[in-house]
Amino acid sequence: MVTTDCRVVPATDLHWMRRALDLAASARGRVAPNPAVGAVLVRDGRLVGEGATEPPPGAHAEIVALRQAGALARGATLYVTLEPCAHYGRTPPCVDALIAAGIARAVVALRDPYPAVNGRGLRLLAEAGVRVELGLAAGAAAAINAGFLKRVHCGLPEVTAKFAVSLDGKIATHTGHARWITGAEARREGHRLRDTHDAIMVGIGTLLADDPLLTTRLPPEDCGAGGPHHPLRVVVDSQARTPPGAAMLQPHMPGRTLLATTSSAPPERIAALRAVGADVVTLPDHGGRVDLHALLRCLAARGVNSVLVEGGGTLLGALFDAGLIDRAVAFIAPVMVGGRDAPGPLGGEGVATMDAACRLREVEVCQVGSDLMVQGRVQPIPGLEEV
Numbered sequence: 001m002v003t004t005d006c007r008v009v010p011a012t013d014l015h016w017m018r019r020a021l022d023l024a025a026s027a028r029g030r031v032a033p034n035p036a037v038g039a040v041l042v043r044d045g046r047l048v049g050e051g052a053t054e055p056p057p058g059a060h061a062e063i064v065a066l067r068q069a070g071a072l073a074r075g076a077t078l079y080v081t082l083e084p085c086a087h088y089g090r091t092p093p094c095v096d097a098l099i100a101a102g103i104a105r106a107v108v109a110l111r112d113p114y115p116a117v118n119g120r121g122l123r124l125l126a127e128a129g130v131r132v133e134l135g136l137a138a139g140a141a142a143a144i145n146a147g148f149l150k151r152v153h154c155g156l157p158e159v160t161a162k163f164a165v166s167l168d169g170k171i172a173t174h175t176g177h178a179r180w181i182t183g184a185e186a187r188r189e190g191h192r193l194r195d196t197h198d199a200i201m202v203g204i205g206t207l208l209a210d211d212p213l214l215t216t217r218l219p220p221e222d223c224g225a226g227g228p229h230h231p232l233r234v235v236v237d238s239q240a241r242t243p244p245g246a247a248m249l250q251p252h253m254p255g256r257t258l259l260a261t262t263s264s265a266p267p268e269r270i271a272a273l274r275a276v277g278a279d280v281v282t283l284p285d286h287g288g289r290v291d292l293h294a295l296l297r298c299l300a301a302r303g304v305n306s307v308l309v310e311g312g313g314t315l316l317g318a319l320f321d322a323g324l325i326d327r328a329v330a331f332i333a334p335v336m337v338g339g340r341d342a343p344g345p346l347g348g349e350g351v352a353t354m355d356a357a358c359r360l361r362e363v364e365v366c367q368v369g370s371d372l373m374v375q376g377r378v379q380p381i382p383g384l385e386e387v
Helices: 011-026 061-073 094-101 120-127 138-144 146-154 184-195 204-210 267-275 292-301 313-321
Strands: 002-004 038-043 046-052 077-080 105-108 131-134 158-165 199-203 232-236 257-262 279-283 306-309 327-332 361-368 371-377
Touching (some): 011 077, 061 094, 105 120, 120 131, 158 184, 158 313, 184 327, 306 313
Parallel strands (some): 158 306, 158 327
Antiparallel strands (some): 038 077
16 A cells, blocks of 8 residues: 555654655766666664665666665665656666565655656555555655656756846846856856756857856865766757857867757758767757757757756747746846946846746745855746645
């Protein structure tokens, strides 16, 4: 029998689920197209095994925990942030291994909406005599895997808009100079965001103005054992204007680069970019520019769960107008820039009246060095209401 967790939760259950959530969070950005899952095995009040999802084709979190626990898994309680898989993919079903190991109880934060699982893992565990409890820390588990949930439910990755602004709402001076609005601590936090996302996206205007690397640059103490994660670099470039000599296309650069263009882009430019190793995809256009819905569907089909969009204002404004932004992270610096022609973070059409303005939910505000970081959700996490 599967029960929904509406009881008074023992402190021990909360403690071990929080540990599982920490493990899941450590895998974000590294395991797509899989979800980032954490699993903890506890027997007689003692931790006997734990694990996080490994990068494909590595093991799922439950298998890592079972290998660590060995024979001590028999009679243990499993705390896991997402329903164990019940199908053959790159790896065998986790449910089979858990049943064979003889676990007695499974405390599961969130049901997996992936069609091949979607309650089947819970049912098989219950039919094998495992006591299954669902729903503990479901919101926190969904937040970690919001991108996976969005991709499964909607066929699109989760999109996070990230920008840095002055106190008067500018992202650059009237001359276009933008480095640096925020301090070193905020820029370091920005790299932590890159570290946890599958892809990072900019428009061609940002590339031509800044020639960015779009890599993750973090000190060793901020990285896991595998070092920093470099998300897929995505440039929205309708006319293939990216120079073949761009910094992000140099052969020594870690990670990969995808350039999204349209059929109206000159073929010789596309050929030159492919010659230096860029992955160039031709997508439908909308008003002469890359159709952003089509681009996000393309990324989802490639297994991208989460996209961090770092600008510029034209791209962010287009995503905003299209209703494609799920989260926003803004760094606000205590500086004033001025200038009627100095740009803001969101271009596009915008809303006509203030009552139509987008008001964030689940807002968090914290100080990062001398700057403020404001973050919140634009869209709810798909499927969370089904828990």
